[in-house]
Amino acid sequence: MPRHDDDAEPPACFASPPCFLHELDPAWRGGLAADAETWRDVSRWRKAERARLVAERTALAPEERARRTEAIIRHLDALLGEVAGRVISGWWPVRGELDLRPWLAGLAARGATAALPCVLRRREPLGFRAWHEGAAMGRDAVGIACPQEDRAVRPDIVLAPVVGFDAACYRLGHGGGYFDRTLALQPRPRAIGIGLAAARVPSIFPQWHDVPMEAVVTEEGVVRPSA
Numbered sequence: 001m002p003r004h005d006d007d008a009e010p011p012a013c014f015a016s017p018p019c020f021l022h023e024l025d026p027a028w029r030g031g032l033a034a035d036a037e038t039w040r041d042v043s044r045w046r047k048a049e050r051a052r053l054v055a056e057r058t059a060l061a062p063e064e065r066a067r068r069t070e071a072i073i074r075h076l077d078a079l080l081g082e083v084a085g086r087v088i089s090g091w092w093p094v095r096g097e098l099d100l101r102p103w104l105a106g107l108a109a110r111g112a113t114a115a116l117p118c119v120l121r122r123r124e125p126l127g128f129r130a131w132h133e134g135a136a137m138g139r140d141a142v143g144i145a146c147p148q149e150d151r152a153v154r155p156d157i158v159l160a161p162v163v164g165f166d167a168a169c170y171r172l173g174h175g176g177g178y179f180d181r182t183l184a185l186q187p188r189p190r191a192i193g194i195g196l197a198a199a200r201v202p203s204i205f206p207q208w209h210d211v212p213m214e215a216v217v218t219e220e221g222v223v224r225p226s227a
Contacts (some may be wrong), residue, residue: 042205043051046172053164053172053199058096069098071219072194075101079192079215079222080157084111089155089189092116092137092145095174097161098194103162105133115153117157117178118146125182128153142176155189158182162195169213169225170206184209190214 008160060068080088090104102112112187117126118140129147140146160179164172173179183191193216200223206208216223 021058039207042207045205046175049201049204050163050172050175055155056198057196063162065098068116068196068219069100070133072101072217075192075219076159076192076217081215082169083107083157086124086156087113087115087128087130088157088159089115089117091161092157093161098196100159101133102192103175104131108132114154115155116145116147116156117182119176119178123177123181125185126178128155142173144171157190157192160191160213162193162199162213164199164201165193165195165213165216165223166201166203166206167207167223167226168203169209169216169223170200170204171213171216172199172204176207179208180211183210192217 001072031072088104088107090100093099093101107114114131115128116131118129119142122126122141128151129149130149130151136148137145138148158179160171160173162171163174171179181192183189190211191211193213195218197217197218200218206212212225215225
């Protein structure tokens with residue numbers, strides 16, 4: 001989606017650079033930024049953490065990536081159960097995101113409709129278009145592949161790729177805010193994050209605009225929100 005940040009040097013002991021955490025802790029108020037200065041600190045921390053996590057997942061060997069993706073799909077199928085009659089949105093993978101397109105392509109045989117998110121206008125909620133294997137593809141407003149056929153659908157289930165996530169199932173994305181804007185709308189679809197177990201961090205320091213996932217599915221299983 002929007003551009004990514006430069007890689008950050010992985011810390012020795014923390015999930016993020018300890019200097020950033022030190023700056024955040026004194027002003028923290030129950031997960032909401034107290035002021036603009038705190039939000040700047042959170043943004044700086046997220047930028048470094050995002051770069052670290054993207055670099056780690058991009059470095060995965062293809063065989064290992066495929067193995068973990070297969071495990072995620074098993075856990076996802078167990079979580080979703082019967083999908084007939086549902087519209088399920090996935091994503092077109094970029095910058096090391098896991099590739100669930102083969103799984104999405106198989107939804108039609110199970111009586112479900114696959115969809116992909118599209119940025120129709122910058123800084124606005126996502127649109128969703130039906131997708132099938134071999135569909136003609138164009139580019140959306142931020143350059144991500146999007147079905148050319150303007151067959152708009154309303155998803156029952158939105159699968160969101162996570163760069164990082166925490167115990168409360170808040171999602172660290174690429175920083176554009178598109179999924180948060182979309183999931184703030186009503187009626188809200190089921191929102192399930194998909195990512196690697198290694199992407200879990202103690203907290204993403206959620207802000208007022210962040211929307212938690214119902215669950216996050218990793219190769220190790222299903223993570224549900226904890227208090």
